[in-house]
Amino acid sequence: MKPDLYLADLEAKPAALDALAASLETGDPFGELGDGVRRVVFLGMGSSRYAARVAALRLRSAGLDAVAEYASATAGYPPGRDTLVVAISATGGSRETLDALARHTGASQVLALTNTPGSPVTRHAGLVVDMAAGEERGGVACRTFQHTLALLLALESRLTGVKADVPGLLRRTALATADLLDRRAEWLPEALRLLDGPHGVYTLAPVERLSSAEQSALMVREGPRRPATACETGDWSHVDVYLAKTLDYRAVLFPGSRYDEQAMEWLRLRGSTVLAVGADVPGAHAIRYRGDDDPGVALLTETLVTELVAAHWWTAQGS
Numbered sequence: 001m002k003p004d005l006y007l008a009d010l011e012a013k014p015a016a017l018d019a020l021a022a023s024l025e026t027g028d029p030f031g032e033l034g035d036g037v038r039r040v041v042f043l044g045m046g047s048s049r050y051a052a053r054v055a056a057l058r059l060r061s062a063g064l065d066a067v068a069e070y071a072s073a074t075a076g077y078p079p080g081r082d083t084l085v086v087a088i089s090a091t092g093g094s095r096e097t098l099d100a101l102a103r104h105t106g107a108s109q110v111l112a113l114t115n116t117p118g119s120p121v122t123r124h125a126g127l128v129v130d131m132a133a134g135e136e137r138g139g140v141a142c143r144t145f146q147h148t149l150a151l152l153l154a155l156e157s158r159l160t161g162v163k164a165d166v167p168g169l170l171r172r173t174a175l176a177t178a179d180l181l182d183r184r185a186e187w188l189p190e191a192l193r194l195l196d197g198p199h200g201v202y203t204l205a206p207v208e209r210l211s212s213a214e215q216s217a218l219m220v221r222e223g224p225r226r227p228a229t230a231c232e233t234g235d236w237s238h239v240d241v242y243l244a245k246t247l248d249y250r251a252v253l254f255p256g257s258r259y260d261e262q263a264m265e266w267l268r269l270r271g272s273t274v275l276a277v278g279a280d281v282p283g284a285h286a287i288r289y290r291g292d293d294d295p296g297v298a299l300l301t302e303t304l305v306t307e308l309v310a311a312h313w314w315t316a317q318g319s
């Protein structure tokens with residue numbers, strides 16, 4: 001893995017998003033999906049599972065039976081003809097995802113979502129959808145994570161029959177992403193200072209965008225190898241509040257939970273440092289960007305803040 005190439009991967013996000021938007025305008029990659037899907041089972045690991053969990057929640061809230069499983073789980077839904085298994089793997093080779101998929105081969109409908117055409121995950125798939133994120137030369141899943149989220153929104157539209165302008169959302173996300181990149185000299189030095197504590201970085205997001213907190217924490221661990229933990233904002237007051245008392249607590253808050261204020265009451269009381277991404281929150285430092293009041297744009301854009309922080313720390317310390 002290489003920090004300078006990771007940074008270049010992040011800088012290439014707007015162009016990749018625009019290209020994905022253009023390709024979705026010309027055709028539905030999920031158009032060939034069979035009918036009669038009663039249950040959707042997403043399989044993946046790491047950032048692929050983070051994106052899947054958000055997609056599964058969205059499908060459940062639309063009334064569909066959907067779950068995102070750890071591909072490493074021994075127990076899971078049994079295979080069935082009316083089950084659509086969505087195996088997500090950017091590399092197409094994660095062992096756990098391939099093992100979980102084997103249980104469904106020949107018995108469930110299989111859709112493979114991958115950035116590596118021809119990879120093992122595509123072998124027994126009835127339909128293969130390309131993430132079209134381009135090569136991630138830094139060796140870290142960042143654009144693939146973003147494209148996975150976007151393509152799962154398109155899948156949601158196909159499965160629910162509710163029309164969604166995913167290309168339009170992608171173009172707005174490209175603008176939001178370019179805005180953060182172009183103005184980074186204004187906000188990044190302060191973000192680096194605020195998050196540079198002795199005890200790591202703690203990220204909070206509402207369950208509907210939990211992927212943002214999880215991916216952010218992963219980037220801080222995977223690149224600069226610093227401690228980082230993600231927490232759902234409401235759950236934070238039950239499981240992580242304790243650390244704010246004893247640690248030099250540096251938090252990134254992705255606002256939007258109805259329990260933001262509950263968490264902030266504790267964080268203010270403890271004198272913690274909070275960086276809010278995408279909204280002004282009393283007691284927190286804020287980073288705003290173009291279109292941040294649109295939850296879809298936020299879902300697809302906001303990790304860039306912590307990804308750039310991680311890239312900078314990683315570069316500063318060398319590989």
Ligand SMILES: O=P(O)(O)OC[C@H]1O[C@](O)(CO)[C@@H](O)[C@@H]1O
Pocket residue numbers: 045046047048088089090091092093094097140141
């Ligand atoms: O999507 P894939 O290629 O299966 O990878 C899953 C996870 O494993 C990693 O490749 C790290 O091993 C992450 O980048 C990713 O989140």
